[in-house]
Amino acid sequence: MNKVQLAVIGAGVIGRTHIDRIGRSGNLVLAAIADPTDSGKALAESLGVPWFADPRAMLDTARPQGAIVATPNATHVDVATACLQRGVPALVEKPIADTVAEAQALIDAEQRFKTPVLVGHHRxxxxxxxxxxxxxxxxxxxxxxxxxxxxxxxxxxxxxxxxxxxxxxxxxxxxxxxxxxxxxxxxxxxxxxxxxxxxxxxxxxxxxxxxxxxxxxxxxxxxxxxxxxxxxxxxxxxxxxxxxxxxxxxxxxxxxxxxxxxxxxxxxxxxxxxxxxxxxxxxxxxxxxxxxQADPYTGQLQHFRAVIEGREAPLCSALDGLRTLxxxxxxxxxxxxxxxxxxxx
Ligand SMILES: NC(=O)c1ccc[n+]([C@@H]2O[C@H](COP(=O)([O-])OP(=O)(O)OC[C@H]3O[C@@H](n4cnc5c(N)ncnc54)[C@H](O)[C@@H]3O)[C@@H](O)[C@H]2O)c1
CATH class of the missing domain: 3.30.360.10 (Dihydrodipicolinate Reductase; domain 2)
Structure with missing residues (x-):
């Protein structure tokens, strides 16, 4: 089975949950971690994966097939747009953005770069x-x-x-x-x-x-x-x-x-x-x-894999993320x- 290479941008509380679920999946691989902190670097070292302080450098070097944007809310749109510009589908944590205008900018980027966004409303x-x-x-x-x-x-x-x-x-x-x-x-x-x-x-x-x-x-x-x-x-x-x-x-x-x-x-x-x-x-x-019972974070990652492979449309689209926000x-x-x-x- 083809393993899909995912990068995690932001290795805080929820980023680590995603990293844990990638590790348990069997069909996903952690390609890289981007997080400027020492603890992000230490985590990457402990897992034996490439570490980057800057998400753009990570995207250009590690070239993942998909990226999880698990950074603070105010950075979601900037970081996710960097992914889409490079043709990398993004799972963007909730809320999609801080403001409706920023959320709309991400929808525009999704259309411009013809690359999908899945918003992390995991429930x-x-x-x-x-x-x-x-x-x-x-x-x-x-x-x-x-x-x-x-x-x-x-x-x-x-x-x-x-x-x-x-x-x-x-x-x-x-x-x-x-x-x-x-x-x-x-x-x-x-x-x-x-x-x-x-x-x-x-x-x-x-x-x-x-x-x-x-x-x-x-x-x-x-x-x-x-x-x-x-x-x-x-x-x-x-x-x-x-x-x-x-x-x-x-x-x-x-x-x-x-x-x-x-x-x-x-x-x-x-x-x-x-x-x-x-x-x-x-x-x-x-x-x-x-x-x-099933773990929704695992289900969400398997769905993200299907979105990356073009088999499924995002269950929580950027427009859904905007409307919920x-x-x-x-x-x-x-x-x-x-x-x-x-x-x-
Ligand atoms: N779906 C869920 O269940 C759930 C749960 C918790 C948090 N969240 C969402 O996830 C996001 C992160 O929350 P958290 O609690 O994990 O925060 P956190 O503060 O624990 O982690 C954020 C991480 O992002 C890193 N970071 C900041 N700017 C960065 C950048 N430009 N590039 C790379 N890394 C950067 C920080 O160093 C930090 O390690 C928030 O949007 C939050 O709403 C979702």
């Missing part, structure tokens, strides 16, 4: 979410009417020792809620408008610690999302979906989708409907459907202004 590669999408698209729930997502958890005080995490933009809307918004877009389609409130009452930092949003989907369905990093609470996808070994696992549900003919909770994928009379006085049927920024804007934010279709 899309969880089989639970894939099955949930199949159930929604099969019509079993009827016409979608509502969705609720909960993302409430407690970050330890030490997390906030880093200054940017206490400042605007460093909070749970852009860091955490963006994942849940991408999930809802994946399941229910485009978001047309957003209203929101936020609070920094619990921690007292400049940045929000809690936020809630109401969104209207283009389909007409209505969604609510709630995020807090100051809540002693188990209701968070990372705790219950089996994706993140670093958190104790909880047997709870976090996402609730309802239609005129049925409802579904996630991650347990339980389905609720009426077999006979359709009325709140009648008994409901609860159906359980099991899916195999736009809806997430809209939550912040709506909370600040107190006004509904309309999103372009």
């Amino acid at each position: 899309r590669h969880n089989p639970i979410l894939r099955r949930a999408r199949e159930i929604v698209q099969s019509g079993r729930l009827g016409q979608l009417v509502s969705a609720t997502a909960l993302a409430t958890f407690l970050k330890p005080d030490a997390y906030f020792d880093v200054a940017w995490r206490r400042q605007a933009g460093g909070g749970p809307i852009l860091i955490n809620l963006i994942h849940d918004i991408d999930m809802l877009r994946f399941l229910l389609g485009e978001i047309a408008s957003v209203q929101a409130v936020s609070s920094h009452q619990a921690r007292g930092f400049e940045v929000e610690d809690t936020a809630a949003a109401v969104m209207r989907f283009a389909s007409g369905a209505i969604g609510t999302v709630l995020v807090s990093d100051a809540a002693t609470s188990p209701w968070c996808w990372d705790f219950c979906a089996g994706e993140q070994g670093q958190y104790p696992r909880q047997n709870v549900q976090t996402h609730f989708i309802s239609g005129t003919h049925g409802s579904m909770s996630l991650p347990d994928l339980d389905l609720w409907n009426y077999r006979g009379e359709r009325s709140w006085h009648a008994e409901m049927t609860q159906e359980r459907s099991a899916v195999h 736009q809806a997430t920024l809209a939550v912040r804007e709506a909370a600040q202004s107190g006004q509904a934010v309309q999103l372009a279709g």
